[in-house]
Amino acid sequence: MTDRLRNKVAIIVGGATGMGRATAVRFVQEGALVMIADRNVSEMEKTLQLSRHHGLDVDQVAVDVSKWDQVENMVDTTIQRYGRIDVLVNLAAILMLTGPLAEIEERQWDMIMDINLKGSFFTMKATIPYMIKTGGGSIINVASSAAIDAFTRSLPYNVSKAGLKHLTNVAAGQYTSQGIRINCVIPGSVDTPQARGSTQSSESIENAMLRHPMGRIGKPEELANVILFLASDEASYISGSTYIADGGAQNAGRRNY
Numbered sequence: 001m002t003d004r005l006r007n008k009v010a011i012i013v014g015g016a017t018g019m020g021r022a023t024a025v026r027f028v029q030e031g032a033l034v035m036i037a038d039r040n041v042s043e044m045e046k047t048l049q050l051s052r053h054h055g056l057d058v059d060q061v062a063v064d065v066s067k068w069d070q071v072e073n074m075v076d077t078t079i080q081r082y083g084r085i086d087v088l089v090n091l092a093a094i095l096m097l098t099g100p101l102a103e104i105e106e107r108q109w110d111m112i113m114d115i116n117l118k119g120s121f122f123t124m125k126a127t128i129p130y131m132i133k134t135g136g137g138s139i140i141n142v143a144s145s146a147a148i149d150a151f152t153r154s155l156p157y158n159v160s161k162a163g164l165k166h167l168t169n170v171a172a173g174q175y176t177s178q179g180i181r182i183n184c185v186i187p188g189s190v191d192t193p194q195a196r197g198s199t200q201s202s203e204s205i206e207n208a209m210l211r212h213p214m215g216r217i218g219k220p221e222e223l224a225n226v227i228l229f230l231a232s233d234e235a236s237y238i239s240g241s242t243y244i245a246d247g248g249a250q251n252a253g254r255r256n257y
Contacts, residue, residue, distance in 0.1 A: 004232040006031030009082040011074065013065060013123055014091030016043035018192030019142065022220035023089055023227050024051050024058070030228060033057040035078045038092070039064045065092050065119030075126040087231045088127045088139045090120040090164075097153045109156045116160035117167070124171060128180060136179020140230045141168045142223075143186050145246055165242060172240030181239040183230045188246025189217035214247040 010027050014020040016038035027034050028051045036051070036058065038044045044060050051058040059081055063074040078085055093116045098104050120141055131137035146154075147161040168184040175182060189212070226245050229235055244250060 002030060004030045004228065004234065005087070007033065008086040008231070009033045009035070009078065009084050010087035010089065010231065011035045011037055011078055011085060011123070011127070012089045012091065013037045013063070013074075013119075014093065015060075015089075016040040016047055018091075019187070019190060019220045019223045019227075020089075020091040021047040021050065022224040023091065025054065026221070026224040026228050027087075027231070028052075028055045028058050030232070031055070032087070032231075033082050034059075035074075035081065036060040037063045037065075037074050065122055066114035068122055071119075071122040071126050074123075075130065079130060084134045085127050085130045086134070086137045088123060088131075088137070089227055089231070090123055090139070090141045092116075092119050093142075093144075093160075095154060095157050098155060098157075100152075101155050104155060112154070112156040112160050116157070117163045120164055121167060124167075124182075128175060131180050132175075132178050136181070138231045138235070139168075139171075139180065139182040140227050141165075141182070141184045142227070143168075143184055143242075145186055145188050145244075145250070147184075147186055148244075149250065168242070169240055176239040181230075181235065183235070183238060183240070184242045185223065185226055185230070186242060186244045186246070187218060187223050188244075188249045190220060190223055191217050192220055212247060212249060216247075218245065218247060 010032045012024045015024045015036035024034055024036050024047050036047055041062050048060045061074050061077045063070045098108050141164050143164045144161040146158045147165040150158040165184050172182040
């Protein structure tokens with residue numbers, strides 16, 4: 001199926017790598033006009049070039065989502081380029097491993113909360129008024145299995161992702177009546193550069209695959225398809241919902257992060 005997002009304007013926040021890159025490419029394939037937003041400019045450029053293999057209506061803007069003025073600029077740049085915003089995907093996140101609660105430094109707490117939770121609050125706050133003006137839109141917040149089944153290696157990360165899930169639910173209650181559908185995707189383990197680099201190792205990924213009920217972990221493209229569905233008109237009766245995409249790991253008691 002093609003053209004599910006034809007002429008819809010989408011901002012992919014955190015679109016430089018991993019699930020964000022896969023989502024940007026998938027959206028362009030489906031006819032969307034895409035603004036890729038990230039603070040990793042070099043990787044964002046690679047995503048831009050990959051996306052342009054499928055369509056020319058894609059652009060990029062640098063943003064640190066923890067800074068309100070930069071989020072405003074991201075939204076203003078999108079409006080100037082495309083004239084409207086129909087879809088917002090919040091994928092920007094960091095996972096910093098920490099000690100137990102009494103050992104966590106304030107800077108660690110603030111850094112994780114600022115990106116993972118405040119950042120999505122900022123992007124939604126800046127985007128929603130434009131969606132209201134044009135009759136609605138779709139917002140997809142991407143959380144983590146940690147939002148519903150905590151793991152002990154990073155308390156701030158767990159809290160930020162649980163907060164993002166709740167932010168989704170409350171905002172949906174406030175704005176669904178104005179035509180804005182707001183949903184949350186909860187991925188399990190996904191094979192991304194971050195998973196193989198800053199938070200885990202290739203060896204730990206391989207071990208996770210052995211424990212997983214599917215014998216593997218997720219691919220960024222698989223999560224992009226879930227996000228695509230929620231962004232499209234096929235999900236027109238869905239708002240305030242949480243979609244778990246972990247390959248059955250939660251039911252097997254084998255969640256990995």
